[in-house]
Amino acid sequence: MTKTPFPFSAIVGQEDMKQAMILTAVDPGIGGVLVFGDRGTGKSTAVRALAALLPPITAVQGCPINAETHDACPDWANIETKKTHKIPTPVIDLPLGATEDRVVGALDIERALTRGEKAFEPGLLARANRGYLYIDEVNLLEDHIVDLLLDVAQSGENVVEREGLSIRHPARFVLVGSGNPEEGELRPQLLDRFGLSVEVRSPNDVAERIEVIKRRDAFESDFDTFMAHYTKEDAKIRRKILAARKLLPQIETPDDILHDCAELCIALGSDGLRGELTLLRAARALAAYGKKTTLTRQHLKQIAPIALSHRLRRDPLDEAGSTTRVTRTVDAVLA
The missing domain is CATH 1.10.8.80 (Magnesium chelatase subunit I, C-Terminal domain)
Structure with missing residues (x-):
């Protein structure tokens, strides 16, 4: 069973980080968020919370790139149905050790061996389409993966040309990266791709730190009561995001x-x-x-x-x- 993430509205302080994430939800075209700061300041917690907060999207059932319509779903996916359903906005983790094949997709070896068919197995970029791609410790990401992300972020399309495959599919996502500056700097080319950048620090105010402890303790010890309150608060933010999307043009x-x-x-x-x-x-x-x-x-x-x-x-x-x-x-x- 998937553990319920800590509510977005329950995060104490870190107003710049929360504001930046809300703004990318209003307009994904802003270009993503980079969150740099101390360990234990709620960076990854905020990303998980954002995933639960975001409004659902409409997608074709079974489409590997979360396409909104059957025509937008690629031919190689072989999706026959035109039925759509609501799914949570995708928030996909890109692990530091991920191979290039796992990121961009590759030949489906199992189908090639068992059926003799040359089929494409989508990667993380396909799953992140129309959603968020999250990279923890983004400053430690391998250079060749950084280069891949730069190409896709520029074009909004993932292109795979290998092993006799020639595949293209949309890959439009909001990039969210977090990291500790003590562990290395980010390459300037990737740094420039993030629309917004925030620095987070451990709170120095005693009352604020006490409130963090209280909320985290309540989340773990009195879960139902805690969630009943903050689920309503999250819903208010979600409604404001949807209203802002309509007002934006x-x-x-x-x-x-x-x-x-x-x-x-x-x-x-x-x-x-x-x-x-x-x-x-x-x-x-x-x-x-x-x-x-x-x-x-x-x-x-x-x-x-x-x-x-x-x-x-x-x-x-x-x-x-x-x-x-x-x-x-x-x-x-x-x-």
């Missing part, structure tokens, strides 16, 4: 907000234009989640630290840290 973006995005990224010296685009999308999602129909400078100020801090060039003369540098620049540019 209606968000008005004044020209001066676009000017602010560009000026801010120039002042920070961020490479390319991905910073502006991510900042804009995340700010819109934030506005929609807050039931606002017009994007404002306040939305940019609120979201800039988690949208831009991981895009800065290193400055050996500035020991303040990237988040502080973004906050300082935001205060100066958007005063």
